[in-house]
Amino acid sequence: MRVEVSAKAYTTLLLHALKYPHAAVNGLLVGGAQVTSVTVEEAVPLLHSGLELAPMLEAALAQAEAHYAAKGMKVVGYYHANERHADNELGGAARAVADTVTSACAGAAVLLVDSVALGESLGQGGAGKVAVRLCSREGAKWKAREGDERLQVAPTAPKLLAGYYAERRHRQVVDFDDHLEDVGRDWLNNGDRLCA
Known part of the structure; x- marks a missing residue:
């Protein structure tokens, strides 16, 4: 199954990881x-x-x-995205959520942020490096593969991410946790706000 990721989805999910580098973060991929x-239009x-x-x-998913x-x-x-640098495996909680989402949507994509590649992509000369890995189920385990040809990220996305990060747009990301602390904060339209 081929997975195409738009620039808006790519930058939103990585800005989320960059806002909370000390924590594991997660989100949904939406599209068609x-x-x-699978075409990923937005990240939530x-x-x-x-x-x-x-x-x-469950509340956020609904x-x-x-x-x-x-x-x-x-x-x-x-x-x-894992909380530990260079950790390229889905942990227990992440596997459970991935299992839930893939059981609800046949052929669903599971992406894991590659923190090493993310750091490199934001450094000098690193723009253009894709910082997510496509995960595949192999038996009871999930495996994240670097350079999986089935994953196609919009060519402009890595460079856009570097620019957005330089503008500190990661500070504007609002996730469901943030929304629960202040219900006036819109967590469902990050892509429109961040990538305008």
Whole structure:
């Protein structure tokens, strides 16, 4: 299954990880799915604390599904960034969420942020390096593969990310956790706000 990631989705999910470099973060991928491909139009930041809190995840998932269904999109995957640098495996809580999302959406994409590649992509001469890995289920385990040809990120996305980071747009990311602290903060439209 081919996974195409828009510049808006790519930059939003990585800005979320950059806002909370000390924490594991996760979110949903929304867009459309065909028989042979998934198109990720937007990333929806969920949590930066307590990733294993099922009631919060369920509430966020229900709200996101309703919001994006009204826009003609659906949940097509999940993304995760680990709290530890150079950790390129899905941990227990992340695997459970990935299992839930992929069971609800056949062919859903699971992306893992590659923190080493992310750091390199923001350094001098590193713009252009893709900082996410496509995860595949192999038996009972999830494996993240670097350079998977099935993953196609918009060519402009890495350079846009470097510019947005230089402008400190990562500070403007609002995830579901932030929304619970202040319900006036909009967590469902990050891409429109951050990538304008």
